[in-house]
Amino acid sequence: MSDEAYADAEVRIPRSALGSVQRALIAVHAAVGLRATLQAIAEGVTSSTPYAEVTVTTAREPDAVDLYVEAVVGPPDALAQLLGTTCPRAALIEHLTGGEAWGALRFWSHFGQTEGVIMYVPDYEPLDVPDAWRPEYELMAPLYGPDGELIGTMSLDRPRDGRIPPPWANQILELFAEQAVIAILNARRHEQALRTMRTLEREAADLHAAVAEQFARETDLRDEARRDPLTGLANRVLLQERLEELLIARIPLAVVFCDLDHFKRINDTHGHLVGDEVLRVTGARLARRLAAADVVARIGGDEFVVVAARMRPQDAPALLRRIDEAFAGDPVRIGHLELHLSCSLGVVCDPGGAEGRPGSAAQRAEELLSSADREMYAHKRSRAGVHRLLQLAETKPDAEG
Structure with a gap:
């Protein structure tokens, strides 16, 4: 589907899909911590769109050199191959430029070979119909922050009915991507606040230990100054x-x-x-x-x-x-x-x-x-x-x- 055709397509989102999106986004924004948020995003996409397999890649810190695959919903071999792997930011940006624009999404009709980007190729026999979803297809939703930073991607695969989803599904994905960006940025801030709090707690504990050690040392010195060194009795x-x-x-x-x-x-x-x-x-x-x-x-x-x-x-x-x-x-x-x-x-x-x-x-x-x-x-x-x-x-x- 070309970008013009995508834009001209009449979009009618089923009410049931809107309800699923609403429930999924509530779960995403209720998640605490970056990893839990990313997992809620992956599960929310599969529950509110036709896509059965989702991979979420994200940067843990602003402008990080590497992005990590933090959440995968799919078969066990997909989890084993993808979860926890890294992808250089530069390689991912290069990969996105080669995709066909489906609105804000990027689609590939065949796997490109971008060095540094790990691709999972599912093994299945596609339907024998003109709009069949094929194993070599790839669809990505880039996740851009307000300042234009690429903070991650959502990779979609294997529609449940085996066909290229209708345009409304991709409209939902764009909406979901916008909300995912907000949730990820909030989760990153939460993680940073936790790290800062833990650092402050460690510093406070170190300071307390240093004060206690100094107090004990002074107490020992005071006690030594009040004790007879030969017998240990009071002086x-x-x-x-x-x-x-x-x-x-x-x-x-x-x-x-x-x-x-x-x-x-x-x-x-x-x-x-x-x-x-x-x-x-x-x-x-x-x-x-x-x-x-x-x-x-x-x-x-x-x-x-x-x-x-x-x-x-x-x-x-x-x-x-x-x-x-x-x-x-x-x-x-x-x-x-x-x-x-x-x-x-x-x-x-x-x-x-x-x-x-x-x-x-x-x-x-x-x-x-x-x-x-x-x-x-x-x-x-x-x-x-x-x-x-x-x-x-x-x-x-x-x-x-």
Whole structure:
């Protein structure tokens, strides 16, 4: 059919065909995503026109170099040969220029050989009538965007009655092609929006992970700055902070200052490596036996401090016994060494309560630590004095001798 004959042909579209077109286009515009839209286009063409086999080729991005066969309705061998294949844009444009114009469609009475364009040749025996549709026939509906970009094609084949369809069928195809362009452009925008959203989500997730990593790193650094590197116990900074918090909250508490006896002798006799191990073992024992305490700290050398919240003065002796057992309950074994330890303890209590006390929390914390330190040294001196008296008694000559 020439272009003039096509234009002059009287077109009467059956009402049933218009209803089928309307239903098909509703399905096309309701599809979500590019691939679903293209499949709806292919299925809509076969349901609203006489053509039983449809192939939809499209560009996934504007002005893409290659176009892809994204939807095929037809026999299994057609799907296997065509679906997912690519066609260079330049080759497809060249191929379209060789077709006979049927309005906006392009028709070939025999397959042309355009390099890069894959053609499916159905294998069937055509009808023996003048208007029979033959296997070598090819019909295409180019899909042009508003700016003239070729965004794809619809390839039509195998009318169900085996005859060249009447002109109304091709008028429907032109209408369908116009709507297909709108649907494809909207689907491409949707896909681009999804990609942008996924990119933003990935960037947000990466940023969140980076912030979380930085926060964790800063938390670790803050924790390291508040921990004794040898024992892992709180250091003086964390001890001071927690003690001030308890004082501000006016919670009753006890502060116990602990000092290993004769630790210098251990270092001098066995070396600092053994001394460090003694401190690690002692710190671990304190942390284990006093897990309920608010703070167990090493503040330098062989000095440890325990802060127990909600501690009444009458409960302090039991706390001191637990601390003493942590130091002296079992010997510390290091290799072949077995070291028996003892400690000197000093305790002070703060009753807490609602009554205001003079001085800042920091000043009161320092006063409590200093008082506990003095109590500990008084204990150490008294024990040393008793020890010296015992030594003198053992070495004093018998008065009657």
